[in-house]
Amino acid sequence: MTHYQYGVSITTYVLYPGNIRNPVTSFTEGINTYRIIPIIMKNHNADRLIETLKEKFSSEDILTKADLVPLTLIPLMDGQLSQKERFLQAFSLTGNTKDIPSEDLQKIEAMLYTMADKFLENDDFEYVKECIRMTRLGQMLFNDGFNDGFNNGSQKKQLEIARNLIGKLSDTSIAETTGLSLDVILELKKDKTMKL
Template sequence: MAYGTGGCVKKRTKKVNKGQTEKKAPGKNSIHHEDLALKTAAQYFGEELMPLLGIKGVAGYIAPTETVMLEARQMYQDFNYVMTDVAWIHLEFESDAVTKEDLERFREYEAAVSRANHVEVITYVICSAKIRHPRSVLRTGINLYRVKTVQLKGKNADRLFRRLKEKAEQGEKLTKADLVPLLLTPLMSGSLRIEERIIKSLRIIQKAGEVLTELELNKMQAVLYTLADKFLTETELGRVKEMIAMTKLGEMLVGDGIRKGIEKGIVETCRELGVSFEDTTEKIKQRFCISETDAREIVKKYWL
């Protein structure tokens, strides 16, 4: 299966049920980590991920996730697959309760995509919240709209780790299909703490050897790291960082941090020396060989 460009990652306002208080680990930002992680998993490991989620059929290739209507309003789905039977499978990742507004949005997506591409569309909502019966039906007038829900909390990480251990002990080589479910372990149920599940999953993936390409290995590590950043405290995340530091992903994270430090240093130094905004922008542009627009964005970020 050939993989192409995946869904557009968007920021959403976190939904909090009435009477509840949203809990966040210390120092966390508002990035929708689960969307980002699961979209990456869907993009690179679709063949293995779909059976795990109970989705039947064979995906031919990834479908566009941006639908432009006549009123020029862009609608972004989380992920779409074009199936070999011509229908499309539409995935939406929800870390909170599925609301009436969510179902109205999903129905609008389906209608627009179906009309624009002349295909049938089936929506699966992948739920990671601890909700026993997520909402899946929308009644409006004489119409009944339905989505299929997949509850990740209904899957057990302990059983997955036990099965992989038994297979390894029997001398069987793990396949990519065996490894992809590890990406969902932080969202599953189980006796192990989320930190332990992530570290254990990273160790298993790291030992996979030639079963995975370098790109697939990096993407798997990135998915787990993103979920770690979502769920873990700073101390717990530090232990994950220690483990991942010597990997290719770790080198990329360090490199990105070094560049950001250099950018900030240049801008702050120029500001303190009285260098103008325009001249500072030109320095950043030349230093990193980037466009003037990108340079301006960097300078704006640190120009206090």
């Protein structure tokens, strides 16, 4: 779509999956007609892309960011591999790459993860999620979840201990023992008194 507003020209490109034969190139909405430049992914083969990257990796050539970025579009490409197998192969390739900055690799893996979530059935997506635990993205997601769970669990335990110590120790001693602020201890004490 080319649209002139405030002197700016905008062109819209639309990626179409391999199974689309006759993509829309324009549509009319009211008095406006929008033109679209289709990019048909049927002309790209996921099997060939994955095989080429595997060969490059096995010959000890360095896989670059430019090599891996096309993996993010594999669910839209033509090919014989199932969607599940495409994602497993793609994550396998990203998991074995060491020469790409980790921030760039995490972005590629995050995009693959997003596409897997969109294109895979629940069981297949859960299986792929299990398999990517060993990738940098999987490790990062696991660590974030573990830290959140640990912090939440740790704080809950501190609150429980503080509640049990109210009336047995001074407010200051409870704060020092649990690591909670004196304000939190006073609030817990107030809640406990109201419940009695």
